[in-house]
Amino acid sequence: NACLERARNIKKYNPFITITDNVAIKQANASTDRYNKKKTLSELDGLPIAIKDNFCTENIKTTCASKMLENFIPKYNATPYAKLKNAGAILIGKTNLDQFAMGSGTVDSIYGPTKNIWGYSDDNDFFITGGSSGGSAIAVATGTCYAAVGSDTGGSTRNPASYCGLVGLKPTYGLISRLGLIPLVNSMDVPGILTRTVDDCVTVLNTISGHDPKDSTSLMRQHRRIRLPPANKMTIKGLKIGIPIEYHCEHLSPDVLDVWDDVANVLEESGAIIKEVSLPNTEYSIVCYSILNQCEVASNMARYDGIEFGFRADENSSTEKLYATTRSLGFNEVVRNRILTGNYFLLTRNYEKYFNQALKVRRLISNDFDNIWDEVQLLLTPTTLSTAPLYSDFIKKTNRDQCAVQDYCTQPANMAGIPAVSIPIKLSKTGMPISLQLLGRNLSEPMLLAVAKLIE
Numbered sequence: 001n002a003c004l005e006r007a008r009n010i011k012k013y014n015p016f017i018t019i020t021d022n023v024a025i026k027q028a029n030a031s032t033d034r035y036n037k038k039k040t041l042s043e044l045d046g047l048p049i050a051i052k053d054n055f056c057t058e059n060i061k062t063t064c065a066s067k068m069l070e071n072f073i074p075k076y077n078a079t080p081y082a083k084l085k086n087a088g089a090i091l092i093g094k095t096n097l098d099q100f101a102m103g104s105g106t107v108d109s110i111y112g113p114t115k116n117i118w119g120y121s122d123d124n125d126f127f128i129t130g131g132s133s134g135g136s137a138i139a140v141a142t143g144t145c146y147a148a149v150g151s152d153t154g155g156s157t158r159n160p161a162s163y164c165g166l167v168g169l170k171p172t173y174g175l176i177s178r179l180g181l182i183p184l185v186n187s188m189d190v191p192g193i194l195t196r197t198v199d200d201c202v203t204v205l206n207t208i209s210g211h212d213p214k215d216s217t218s219l220m221r222q223h224r225r226i227r228l229p230p231a232n233k234m235t236i237k238g239l240k241i242g243i244p245i246e247y248h249c250e251h252l253s254p255d256v257l258d259v260w261d262d263v264a265n266v267l268e269e270s271g272a273i274i275k276e277v278s279l280p281n282t283e284y285s286i287v288c289y290s291i292l293n294q295c296e297v298a299s300n301m302a303r304y305d306g307i308e309f310g311f312r313a314d315e316n317s318s319t320e321k322l323y324a325t326t327r328s329l330g331f332n333e334v335v336r337n338r339i340l341t342g343n344y345f346l347l348t349r350n351y352e353k354y355f356n357q358a359l360k361v362r363r364l365i366s367n368d369f370d371n372i373w374d375e376v377q378l379l380l381t382p383t384t385l386s387t388a389p390l391y392s393d394f395i396k397k398t399n400r401d402q403c404a405v406q407d408y409c410t411q412p413a414n415m416a417g418i419p420a421v422s423i424p425i426k427l428s429k430t431g432m433p434i435s436l437q438l439l440g441r442n443l444s445e446p447m448l449l450a451v452a453k454l455i456e
């Protein structure tokens with residue numbers, strides 16, 4: 001009840017699209033019952049959680065913050081939610097995002113933007129939460145929920161974690177099932193985890209990771225629980241940590257640079273070996289992503305034709321017209337733009353020049369990481385180039401330009417499928433959270449999160 005009340009009290013920050021009162025009360029009663037009968041299901045039993053509104057939830061509206069799915073009620077649960085539910089967690093609500101997770105600010109939602117709780121805010125202006133999982137971040141940052149599930153295709157979990165002072169994990173591609181996550185870029189999408197501490201993140205990861213026979217891209221491996229040692233029992237003596245020079249990029253703020261240097265120094269003093277390394281194809285990641293994203297979007301969005309799912313325009317002169325009007329009215333400009341551009345890249349005459357070329361560049365970016373793991377075990381980089389921008393400044397840029405700056409440090413991990421975690425470090429002089437990112441090779445979550453715990 002206290003959590004539901006808080007969810008209502010923080011409405012002005014707009015983190016929730018749907019507050020799931022009835023579900024929460026039912027689940028909480030069942031949990032209390034289990035507790036009284038000493039039949040608690042797991043360490044998550046009875047804890048409040050939130051799920052981004054691009055994960056299907058049975059009999060609960062799943063909108064993707066769009067008019068297209070404004071009234072869409074799925075018939076099944078996405079696997080990450082199903083697993084949390086089976087572990088006894090309580091769903092407080094479905095959280096706000098950029099329409100279909102296309103964005104980096106949680107500013108492009110038909111329900112309005114989500115506002116950051118950090119920094120100054122009034123009726124006219126506020127600091128953005130980052131995105132596209134900004135609603136999930138605020139659900140946790142306000143203490144309304146213990147943890148929230150987001151999604152991460154180019155940084156959508158780590159970016160809001162960075163701006164809102166939270167731990168944000170993008171796991172190895174395929175470690176957590178994508179079943180029921182409405183796709184953006186199938187080959188890069190992963191469910192992400194937002195929590196206040198690394199230990200909480202591990203608890204959620206242990207619950208929702210593992211092979212899912214219903215998702216052919218989920219990894220075939222035995223489920224392993226991660227157990228982190230207490231921070232005072234850990235040592236990083238001899239651990240090789242790389243600082244990639246390409247992440248010293250344009251627009252990197254002095255605040256973030258200082259924190260990056262400080263943490264590298266502390267790690268070195270604690271016995272780690274800090275080494276400058278190079279990932280030479282980093283600078284192509286954003287443009288390459290933009291092509292691959294739009295091609296996959298063009299194909300993914302074809303299912304929204306007004307016939308099968310969601311919104312249908314009032315247009316019956318021809319089938320073609322019905323499709324066109326439904327999409328014109330059902331999608332915002334960002335989505336429509338990506339569909340059109342994606343189809344352009346996929347034209348027979350352009351396919352080789354753009355799509356195939358982008359796939360080759362993606363391979364080079366991925367190889368950069370593969371080559372580096374001979375030299376170092378982890379990489380330390382910024383998550384975002386600055387602290388959270390003001391809404392009024394952010395929306396002056398086009399969605400494309402917003403992403404280019406926001407996703408610079410986060411996007412390459414999705415290209416390569418490797419795990420990455422954003423860790424809050426300290427507040428800037430202006431009182432805004434500054435965070436750093438650790439990256440590791442595929443399935444290195446146990447080491448990645450152990451070092452994250454040491455740093456936090």
Ligand code: GLN
Binds near residue numbers: 103104157293
């Ligand atoms: N900003 C990127 C985009 O708009 C990534 C979003 C995400 O990770 N979902 O595509």
